[in-house]
Amino acid sequence: MSKVSNFKDAWKTPAKPTGAATNTLISQRVVPPNGPEGLLKQAATSAIPARDKGGKRVVNLKSSVCEPSPIADRMAVENDPDYEDLKESIRQDGQKVPILVRPKLEQPDRYEIAYGRRRWRACRELGIGVLAIIDEDLNDEALVIAQGKENHERKSLSFIETALFVKRLSKEFPNQTVAKAIGVKSVAAVSHYRKVADAIPEDLITKIGPAPKIGRPKWISLSELFVRFTSNQTKGLARLTGSEKWKTGSSEERFNIVFSYAKTGGKRTDDNSTNEVLDKDGTTVLLLKESKSGVKFAFRGKRGAEFSSFLAEQIPALLAKFEEQDDEQ
Structure with a gap:
């Protein structure tokens, strides 16, 4: 697949799928909008206005023909118990809520995932099809709003995951769109998130991980410390991330290692590293x-x-x- 120059070019409203797309379907059906399952589907896609009064098209797609959207919101976590629970639930009881996809530009037999990456990943690893709602007219702005809103409502992103999501979105979309995507009314909040994500090296944030128990105040404090960091102090972080304590520590413990290092201006504070x-x-x-x-x-x-x-x-x-x-x- 050729690399596109920017996100918006890749996410122009695609043409409706051709007959070739039917080769990717395992089955399809129309869900009545007022029945129990239809109401559940509507809740899952509340960010997208209904375009079909008879219910959106729900299909069982091959997992192999789907791929995530270019802008990631969640961080990958090793040994994630929540993901393993989700995967086991799908194994035993099936997929309860569909993902949202749209046909890829110039590749209508493949689909890009607006949201539901974890459900799709679980289905792919289980070797089964993935239940999906196809929105053929989903444009780029509606997609990122749906992606952000669904993740914040279904399972809140950590502060730093939201900050990184904001930073990535801000490169392609205005603050008003980003605010809608993270579910805030004030565009000033977007600037606050962006300030934190810009101050701390992104590769370091990724190494620390989502740190769900570390809230906004501590991340802001860390970002303020990093603003005053010299290049030598930043380089010294490599020593921390290569330590045994780092490798075996939780995401929150890794944050605290960096925070202690930053508070002392790059001097070691641990007694046994x-x-x-x-x-x-x-x-x-x-x-x-x-x-x-x-x-x-x-x-x-x-x-x-x-x-x-x-x-x-x-x-x-x-x-x-x-x-x-x-x-x-």
């Missing part, structure tokens, strides 16, 4: 255990033992070189 040294195959050969009292070396495995012997042989020469530099200075 461990960094790994890996060989070219990614195997841990050395652990550097740092504390206020000093640094301890711990060699791991066969490769670590070999490296220990090699280092022992090199230490006299390294020490001599170190002392030589001291003399020159």
Whole structure:
């Protein structure tokens, strides 16, 4: 698939699907709008005005012909218990609420997901079709409003997930549209979210994760600390994100590690921090255990033992070189 120049070009209102699109359907039916299932579907698509008084078209699509919209709202989380519960629920009881899709521009036999990525992902991993509502006239503004509103109403995004969503939307849409997408009335709120997301490196936010228990005040405090960061202080964050404590910590614990680092202007505050040294195959050969009292070396495995012997042989020469530099200075 060719790469488009910007989001809006990719999301022009697509033409209605041709006969080729029927090859992607497993089944289709019309849901009566006033029945129990119809009311449920309407609730799931409340952000989209009804275009068919007889009920929207609900189809069972092949999961393989669907793909997410270009602008992500949620962060990917490893070992997400909520997602596993959703997947198990669909496995046992089937998909209760459909996702919302529209035909792709110039590829009417494929569909882009406005919302319902987690449901689609679960169905894809289970190897089953995904129940979907197809809106053939969904334009780009209506899509992002539906995407944001559904996620905020069904399961609230964390503060920082919303801030990142705002930052990404703001590159393509006016503040009024972004405000509707996140369910706020004031465009000033959009600026507040954007200010936080702009101040903290996006790759660091992604590494921290959604941190659902960390609210707006702490993220604002962290963003204010980062505004004063130097380039060297920012580079020092790599040491934190590579530590064992970081790798085993929750999203909230990772936030607190960064917050403590930022509060001290980039100085270490933890009493026992461990960094790994890996060989070219990614195997841990050395652990550097740092504390206020000093640094301890711990060699791991066969490769670590070999490296220990090699280092022992090199230490006299390294020490001599170190002392030589001291003399020159």
